[in-house]
Amino acid sequence: MIKxxxxxxxxxxxxxxxxxxxxxxxxAEDPVLEARLVQLSDNLRCLVCQNESLSGSHxxxxxxxxxxxxxxxxxxxxxxxxxxxxxxxYGDFVLYRPPVKPTTWLLWGGPFVLLVAAIFLLLNLLRRRxxxxxxxxxxxxxxxxxxxxxxxxxxxxxxxxxxxxx
Amino acid sequence: MKRFLIPIVLFIVLIGFLAVGLKRDPRDVPSPxxxxxxxxxxxxxxxxGQSLSPQDMRGKVWLFNVxxxxxxxxxxxxxxxxxxxxxxxxxxxxxxxxxxKDQTDDAKAWLARFGNPYTxxxxxxxxxxxxxxxxxxxPETYVIDKRGVIRMKHTGPxxxxxLTSRIMPLLATLEAEPR
Numbered sequence: 001m002i003k004x005x006x007x008x009x010x011x012x013x014x015x016x017x018x019x020x021x022x023x024x025x026x027x028a029e030d031p032v033l034e035a036r037l038v039q040l041s042d043n044l045r046c047l048v049c050q051n052e053s054l055s056g057s058h059x060x061x062x063x064x065x066x067x068x069x070x071x072x073x074x075x076x077x078x079x080x081x082x083x084x085x086x087x088x089x090y091g092d093f094v095l096y097r098p099p100v101k102p103t104t105w106l107l108w109g110g111p112f113v114l115l116v117a118a119i120f121l122l123l124n125l126l127r128r129r130x131x132x133x134x135x136x137x138x139x140x141x142x143x144x145x146x147x148x149x150x151x152x153x154x155x156x157x158x159x160x161x162x163x164x165x166x
Numbered sequence: 167m168k169r170f171l172i173p174i175v176l177f178i179v180l181i182g183f184l185a186v187g188l189k190r191d192p193r194d195v196p197s198p199x200x201x202x203x204x205x206x207x208x209x210x211x212x213x214x215g216q217s218l219s220p221q222d223m224r225g226k227v228w229l230f231n232v233x234x235x236x237x238x239x240x241x242x243x244x245x246x247x248x249x250x251x252x253x254x255x256x257x258x259x260x261x262x263x264x265x266x267k268d269q270t271d272d273a274k275a276w277l278a279r280f281g282n283p284y285t286x287x288x289x290x291x292x293x294x295x296x297x298x299x300x301x302x303x304x305p306e307t308y309v310i311d312k313r314g315v316i317r318m319k320h321t322g323p324x325x326x327x328x329l330t331s332r333i334m335p336l337l338a339t340l341e342a343e344p345r
Contacts, residue, residue: 047302050192060267061302064293089300091198 033073040079041066044086045094053096197300197319204230204310205298212265212273212287220314227340228260229333230308231284232296234268235276237304243323247283250329259337263287266296266304309333311340
């Protein structure tokens, strides 16, 4: 009984195999081109599922765009020309690495501006503290009576702690 | 008190940025095509089969509306378009549909069922023209002026509100422009 079931299972899996292989068909056609496609589309955003790359997305539009890029590659277009093709249609948003231009200066330079500002604030703070420490009035000397009182207080505290512990 | 002033101001500025960011629609990606000539194509009409290109629309202000029978939010948008056409407020404006990656029979049945606001619809079976127009989520609508330049792109379904507050005023100014 079990043996028969296993046989059926195996048979149905074999029948399913060509279905699963469908997706990989273009891969076999031209592995070099496909590798280039994956490399290029890794840096492109799928606009349907915005946090996925074009190479990894299963959205219909991503499949169509991969088809277009494949066509452009076969037509001998360079990577830069293909990126231009994408940007002309979907804007800089498709690029995971935005270009450096006036509207993105803040994006690229912002972290460094913050870093410089933080270093400046830190140095300022350290300098002010050094000055404050230097200008501190000399510590007042305790009188003998005060010293004894402090000693007894400290001793009392430690003996009280011992009581709790024991 | 004064030493807390700077952190509080910084915090309020940060909250301001976050509040603006929350209200923005991440799906609304500005199109680089606004201000550029509408990409050329030659597509067959859904009914009749004759082909049409943007060149044929010169001298007219038109809406280029991407739709499909499989598109769920098109059902929200469709009544708004039907009502706009029926109202007869702007009879000179043509609405050209781009039937995007659809089955012709399904598309025709859909129009028969929900009404047809389109002057005509074009068939983009493999989605290539959609890609040239930077379509990434149906429905999308382009406003194209008399010289064939895209003046606005609306992503997502047109609502009563966006039609009256944004699209119709633009159509009126474009209609007043010389050829």
